[in-house]
Amino acid sequence: MSYQQFAYLYDELMRDAPYGEWVKFVKEMLVKYNINEAPHLLDLACGTGELSVRFAKEGFQVTGVDLSEDMLAVAQAKAESQGERIPFFQQNMRDLEGQEQFDVIGIFCDSLNYLETEEEVIDTFSSVFQHLRSGGLFFFDVHSIDKLSHGFMNQTFALNEEKISYIWNSFPGELPDSVEHELSFFVLDERTDKYDRYDELHFQRTYPVQQYSTWLLESGFDILEICADFAPSPPQSNSERIFFVVRKTEK
Structure with missing residues (x-):
């Protein structure tokens, strides 16, 4: 998908998005699951780089990937204007050829929901697995069916x-x-x-929680947490945003 002019309007339209809640959630999970204090994080579908920059300011070593050239142009300018050196790459999250392995990989802001087919979701999970180090954590959130x-x-x-x-x-x-x-x-x-x-x-x-869980397990991940709406409790029938925290198992 090309976001065209939307890329340059996105930040204005998303100015009330709870970006700080995403950062807080990830940091709490990293402490809980013993990931080092300055992990190398891959921000997949990073968009205009708002979360990439926020994670960088929290001490993360950040790499950003997005399919949209326009989004990445906004992200690069934003990072430079705030004094953050973040490498951004134009790639499909289904195919991260040439990327290294990371301590943490995130697909935030329901970006996974933009994939149209089951095969694309499965391929993305496989791609993430290949580029996550053993013991590393993968975060993503999706809209619920409700x-x-x-x-x-x-x-x-x-x-x-x-x-x-x-x-x-x-x-x-x-x-x-x-x-x-x-x-x-x-x-x-x-x-x-x-x-x-x-x-x-x-x-x-989107898909049922159980379907995502099945694909994750088949991809080789261990599921650590499934919760909703930035709270530690399990999803309910009226939950809006479902969060998954999974780990690439030590071999």
């Missing part, structure tokens, strides 16, 4: 501000437990005092 079914499908969201507005319509996708997001952005061009319109179509798909 979130897609009741939080997104057939819903309309809108924002109306002076410099940027959007209309966001979500409707059921063709595949099971999938949703398509149709977004129209209106961005003020201050040179002309007129608004430019940009349209995007995004796809997300």
Whole structure:
């Protein structure tokens, strides 16, 4: 997927996202499972690098990977502006050829949900396994089925501000437990005092917790934690975001 103009609007639209909660969650899990204080972290589907930079500021050695050239351009500029030296690579998370092994790998902000097929998810788990050192931890979070079914499908969201507005319509996708997001952005061009319109179509798909668990076990991981909504408790029927913490078993 190419995010095109969306890459340059993303941070504005996500300014209230709980990025600090992701960082806190990962740090607590690393302490719990005895990962060293300055791990080498691979931020897969890093987007505009917001979490990459935040982890770097916490002392992590960070590498970022994303499929979108535009997202990576924003990420690189952001890291440099904040004095962080982070290598970013344009790669598909299903194929990390040339990358080293890492202490920690994360796919945050429901980025895994952008994969369209079961095969893509399985290939991604296999790719992560190959590039995680023995004993290393893999984190990811996904939307629950309930979130897609009741939080997104057939819903309309809108924002109306002076410099940027959007209309966001979500409707059921063709595949099971999938949703398509149709977004129209209106961005003020201050040179002309007129608004430019940009349209995007995004796809997300999720699976039952047990299905993710099966694929992880088949890929060779040990499942350490499955929880929800940044809390340590197990997912409930109305949980919105499911978190997985798994380990590549020592051989």
